[in-house]
Amino acid sequence: MTHAERADLRLTPVRRRVLEILLESHAAMGAYDILARLKADGLGDQPPVVYRALSYLVEHGLAHRIERLNAFVACARPEDAHDPAFMICRTCRSVHESTVATPLDHAARASGFEIERTVIEAEGLCPACQEPAP
Amino acid sequence: MTHAERADLRLTPVRRRVLEILLESHAAMGAYDILARLKADGLGDQPPVVYRALSYLVEHGLAHRIERLNAFVACARPEDAHDPAFMICRTCRSVHESTVATPLDHAARASGFEIERTVIEAEGLCPACQEPAP
DNA sequence: TACGCAGTGATATGTTATAACACTTCTGGG
DNA sequence: CCCAGAAGTGTTATAACATATCACTGCGTA
Ligand SMILES: [Zn+2]
Ligand SMILES: [Zn+2]
Ligand SMILES: [Zn+2]
Ligand SMILES: [Zn+2]
Numbered sequence: 001m002t003h004a005e006r007a008d009l010r011l012t013p014v015r016r017r018v019l020e021i022l023l024e025s026h027a028a029m030g031a032y033d034i035l036a037r038l039k040a041d042g043l044g045d046q047p048p049v050v051y052r053a054l055s056y057l058v059e060h061g062l063a064h065r066i067e068r069l070n071a072f073v074a075c076a077r078p079e080d081a082h083d084p085a086f087m088i089c090r091t092c093r094s095v096h097e098s099t100v101a102t103p104l105d106h107a108a109r110a111s112g113f114e115i116e117r118t119v120i121e122a123e124g125l126c127p128a129c130q131e132p133a134p
Numbered sequence: 135m136t137h138a139e140r141a142d143l144r145l146t147p148v149r150r151r152v153l154e155i156l157l158e159s160h161a162a163m164g165a166y167d168i169l170a171r172l173k174a175d176g177l178g179d180q181p182p183v184v185y186r187a188l189s190y191l192v193e194h195g196l197a198h199r200i201e202r203l204n205a206f207v208a209c210a211r212p213e214d215a216h217d218p219a220f221m222i223c224r225t226c227r228s229v230h231e232s233t234v235a236t237p238l239d240h241a242a243r244a245s246g247f248e249i250e251r252t253v254i255e256a257e258g259l260c261p262a263c264q265e266p267a268p
Numbered sequence: 269t270a271c272g273c274a275g276t277g278a279t280a281t282g283t284t285a286t287a288a289c290a291c292t293t294c295t296g297g298g
Numbered sequence: 299c300c301c302a303g304a305a306g307t308g309t310t311a312t313a314a315c316a317t318a319t320c321a322c323t324g325c326g327t328a
Contacts, residue, residue: 103234111230112261119255181315
């Protein structure tokens with residue numbers, strides 16, 4: 001059973017539409033970009049509308065927040081909970097999701113720090129944007 | 135020779151004061167918190183003042199930006215260039231800087247992505263904030 | 269002097285995010 | 299059915315973070 005099929009998931013119209021918008025985009029989207037799309041669909045035009053929907057989707061593992069971009073992306077593997085890792089193209093803003101062992105485990109144990117979540121976001125050029133020198 | 139001693143470093147009064155403020159704080163500070171301190175010192179009271187100084191310090195390796203917090207912290211090891219990794223306490227906002235091998239190297243090579251920089255920020259509880267259950 | 273450059277001052281604006289409160293809809297227990 | 303609480307939404311306002319732009323100053327140098 002995937003996350004998306006869980007009985008306690010409440011995908012209301014706004015939440016469903018936000019998830020669809022993210023799934024269609026194949027790239028990270030800012031909250032206000034999403035809001036503009038919602039507004040066009042008559043589903044709300046104030047910031048809290050989109051932020052509430054995004055919070056819900058992120059909490060339930062259907063979307064992730066990209067800290068580097070202050071933006072959001074649909075989860076590539078909503079089946080199971082995970083700390084995501086991303087490779088973000090600085091040119092086309094495309095995002096590739098991946099998974100990775102938390103690299104700070106050792107340092108955390110050594111210093112007594114208790115890690116709850118780790119943000120891992122690599123930035124660079126995706127294959128398509130690596131132009132041959134002009 | 136440390137970064138801070140490099141001849142081409144131009145630590146103007148505003149830049150120097152911002153660095154001092156960061157060094158005194160032992161925690162991540164928002165740009166507007168820093169700006170309030172600058173204003174108290176008569177060194178400028180408009181956002182561009184502090185953002186220009188912070189950009190300079192970050193570019194020259196004397197400070198880092200914490201993406202998770204949209205905030206800034208003095209570099210713990212300005213001697214040499216590095217991709218920093220952080221452990222951030224969600225309670226007291228203290229930041230511990232560390233270094234770590236880039237964990238996405240393998241995935242990047244496999245997919246042809248060219249990594250330029252990697253953000254690694256763990257969030258959790260520092261030793262001091264791990265209260266015994268009340 | 270004239271020029272170019274780095275830094276700064278100042279104004280305005282753009283972008284991202286949340287607080288607060290009212291109202292509606294859903295849901296379970298009596 | 300009726301009610302009470304929980305969850306969701308509408309709406310207004312504001313907080314917090316960041317940049318564009320243009321003018322001006324001081325300084326090194328041709
Ligand atoms: Zn995911
Ligand atoms: Zn690209
Ligand atoms: Zn550092
Ligand atoms: Zn702490």
